[in-house]
Amino acid sequence: MWCFLRGMAFVSFLLVTWSSAAVIISYMVAVLSGHVNPFLPHISDTGTTPPESSIFGFMINFSAFLGTATIYLRYKILEKQNETSYFSTPVLNLVSLVLGLVGCIGMGIVASFQELTMPVVHDGGALLAFVCGVMYILLQSVISYKQCPQWNSLSTCRVRMAISVVSCAAVLPMIACASLISITKLKRNPREKDCVYHLVSAICEWTAAFGFVFYFLTFVQDFQSVTLRVSIETNVDI
Template sequence: MSWFKQGLCFLPVFLVIWSSSTFIVTYLIALFRHDVDIIFPYISDTGANPPESCIFGLMTFISACAGTATIYARYKYVEKLSEDPKVVNPRLNKTAFLFGMLSCLGMCIVATFQETTVTVIHDIGALLFFVTGVLYIILQSVLSHRAYPFGSSMFVCRVRSGVAILAFLAFFPTVICAFFVTQTTLHRDKGDTDYPYHIASAVCEWIVAFSFICFFLTYIDDFKIFTLRVRVECKE
């Protein structure tokens, strides 16, 4: 486990493990309590009722904090690579950082406002999370390719591009099919006219969510080779 202590790789490792646990734990609890159907509920459905709503809110907020730290560390790392503007465009790096922060803000909104309590605010937070999250991983894929051979290997660059494309393609059916879902209850009936739209939207939502997790998984090797330091300056 000595590799875990190298650089800042503990940040993406913690983010990946914790975020995966957030989705899986709340789903299993909601399933055990018969609060959701076993076949692809929306992620937010698994955290709609207590006690899983409390666990979902807390774990999602911690994921947002871990995501903020990881995204900031990645921003500073790419900033170091962009000291030569010919390698990486600093504006592109800042734009990606902004999208990453907005995505974490969306996670905080989702964690705070439950789906069945304040639906409109919850949906706005979810949309903010997914839209800016997809844009973030797309821009990071572009940055990875432009920084090559500095930073990540070509294999990792291609993996990031593949994950970003998958998330981008899955995002649209997530949103489009959701507009055709009229039933608001947590339990679905296969005989409902909107059931196929619900399944398509929910499946794609899970794909997008785990695409984010897979993308941060590719940060581990990069984060082994750098650290961040805080410098204190006192005014005389």
Template structure:
């Protein structure tokens, strides 16, 4: 067995190789398209213009998911190690996992939304990024708190033990839902600038 196939070693190895390849491939593509200068351009600049932006977005998005998988595996490893050594705070381990996942998701957002489209303004771009960021952050406590509640019910008493967890999960769910709705509100100004026409054609098959 190769060394990089031992245990879960393939995860960090894949992450390093894929992430490095993402930067190099997008750089080469941008260079061939003459979108950047050959001497040390910003990495973000190599993923600004199409087709570089498409390649950069897809590869970095996959890298971010590999990062999440690596962070989670590291979290489980430290959790198991801590059963015997008790050298690491459980809260610290969970906090590191949370921050790691947020960082990876942030990288995914940056890779996907490198620039604002023509027809839109920079302010609208910032608003969309803000909505996306808040929604992504709200997803985590929504899921975690829901999983920590052992039962589901329609009516809750504020004095119940699990009520705070239910409340946090419910509030975050509302944030995510209205974040989804508000995101599409930002399309209104752009959609005012064009119309669509459909044309139906009948094909005689006989």
């Protein structure tokens, strides 16, 4: 456990554990409260009705903050490494930063606007989070290969790319099936015509969400050798 706390590794490790806890706790509370069916609800379904909506909103908003910190820290690490040994154009790093930050904004929107209260805003936030999220991790995987072997091992690059491909493959049918669901509701009858679309969309959503979680877990090793220093300067006019 101590290795996860070396350097700045605790930031990405906290993001992974907190985000996992956010969706699992919200799911458990929603199921125990009888608000959703236990078998594969959408993640947003588990954060729609009180009390789980408050838990979901708070924890996912904090996850968005941790995600922002992790993505920015990753950006600065790559920037510094690229100065030492040029391996990629800085534009790739900057584009990935923007995509990651937009994805975090989408997470904040999802957490703040419940799907039954403001469905258009909620769905827009979810689209931003998932689309920008997969684009971010795909671009990071490409950058990782460019860093290999000096800054990354080949096995790490392969793991990252595999997670990226699986997440991307999950997001596309998730969006397609979600668009075919005519009515948004928390509980569904298996006989309904939309049930298959709901099931496929939910499976893909959970796959993509935990794909992001496992991807950020691969940053832990990179962050272990990084330290953060805060410099404060004051100017006093005499």
